[in-house]
Amino acid sequence: MTMVQAIRSALDVMMARDERVVAFGEDVGYFGGVFRCTEGLQAKYGKQRCFDTPICESGIVGTAIGMGAYGLHPVVEIQFADYVYPAYDQLASEAARLRHRSAGEFTAPITVRMPCGGGIYGGQTHSQSPEAIFTQVCGLRTVMPCNPYDAKGLLIASIECEDPVIFLEPKRLYNGPFDGHHERPVTPWARHPQAAVPEGYYQVPLDSAAIVRPGAAVTVITYGTTVHVALCAASETGIDAEVIDLRSLWPLDLDTLVNSVRKTGRCVIVHEATLSCGLGAELLALVQEHCFYHLEAPVERVAGWDTPYPHAQEWAYFPGPGRVGAALKRVMEA
Template sequence: MTQMTMIAAIQNAHDLAMGRDDDVVVFGEDVGYFGGVFRCTAGLQEKYGPDRCFDAPISELGIVGAGVGMAAYGLKPVVEVQFADYMYPAYDQIVSEAARMRYRSAGEFTCPMVVRMPSGGGIWGGQTHSQSPEALFTHVAGLKTVIPSNPKDAKGLLLAAIADPDPVIFLEPKRLYNGPFDGHHDRPVQPWKKHPLGDVDPEYYETPLGRAAVARAGEDLTVVTYGTMVHVAIASAEEAGVDAEVIDLRTLMPLDTATVMASVQKTGRCIVLHEATLTSGFGAELAAQIQAECFYHLEAPVLRIAGWDTPYPHAQEWAYFPGPDRVASNMKKLMEA
């Protein structure tokens, strides 16, 4: 095992995938010569050449559209949208072309493409560099949506996504890129300071899509979450003194309902936690499914904790995030319900 940051684990996944399969190509804004704004593709152009790792014009629609064409042709493009906030011009290509390729061609064509996007806040990026748009993708049939919470999973999930024959949206929490993150930060993680965050196998491995992980075992209540909020949930349980079980979804779609329902049926109480805006967030879907499947096991209503229903605040972003204080107080209230 080797200690890696999430950035290093993602770079390593690219390297191994490109080394194993000549059809894997990597491109996007500044991913070639510069190695990506967060350095997730550093060294790939030098090692594999400009035909397999190259820069694209600043046109997200063009980047993703070209990726769709490459995938239909038989290549395996891994495209980077520099920030998830920039994906809106490309959304039509993702939804109308990539997601529907298999269905509209009756299986004659597939779209083995990965769209990587740094997601979420925590770096003082403001409104246009901090959004968490995962719910926009989980609603679309034909897409898989992945959000890792640690370097080991980031590598394994990305390798599984590249190997998948259908399009995968791969959202990377920026607050976890360089770590370490214990859920208690009251200021941005500085992306230029590199700190080892986790042990990662340097060899090739895949973490299966559609399988959640139990990040913390517990008996009192279940927290269903993903990405950065996994660490917040663990810190909150310790602060509240609650024996909470934390489920790290890892893949939002396909959703591992078996792991989620088994945990809620065991504990009888559930919090759904995410960084994105509350209304119409992915937590609403989780809460609805849990309520339907676990109604007779619940000791209290399913509780959602999320970002506020406001445009993303710049100066107040650390008040916007669900933090250990807010989550811990709600854990205590739920235990009293």
């Protein structure tokens, strides 16, 4: 499966398995979503369970919170992550706090899907990577898969979770892995081992990272599209890098990160979002706190520029294999 097909399969499995699961958002019903992730679901399950909404993100998320509080498991789509800001108050002030402020009487078992990141010539309002504003909110879970197998398993786990989950989908990976050198997938998912997705039900735990490339010289911590960029950089430099895909951005699988950095003694953190106050800053702080006496070199971060999204220069803005490879070499030479 492609990642689009894996996401659609997860929704199909859960809607067939649990009548409490409903899917809605802008163009989600008849049209099947702008990226076709919900294609065919309205025809199969009807307009009561897969339907279109007005262009009102705060209303979409607010409605989902109410549905969740009364027993449903809504899966809503924000058409692009850039559009989520009108709904941020609903997520941070209502969904994230509902379990705690009601002493467990109510929960918000909602999943908020949104395509994120650049690479489709979408300009400033269709290309942002806002994950850090969600990982900072206590009560929200934030997830970002980098391959079809994880996408389906994580989405199923998110839908079954009793807490609100922000499910970020790197749109550059919808149709194939991206190595950072090419503006299109280097190979279709059909020829990639992580595209072997079971048809039925399975879960990938929400709080588990994956070691996608074992190594002993340096740890690379990354997620989403830049997992594939990091793998390319490690291969091109010949450095024995251990590449870790976070998968769950928050809560973190801290044990996997700490054990790896204590083994290698070096660390590079890579993400597409802007550098300052990005998730990489928190990751760096955690590595320093837990691995300081094991480090042989300063921790490096490779990220997007501290600038509004530069549409005309987006391929220079993205961390590519060249920038990641240079960071790997610096920490090895330090």
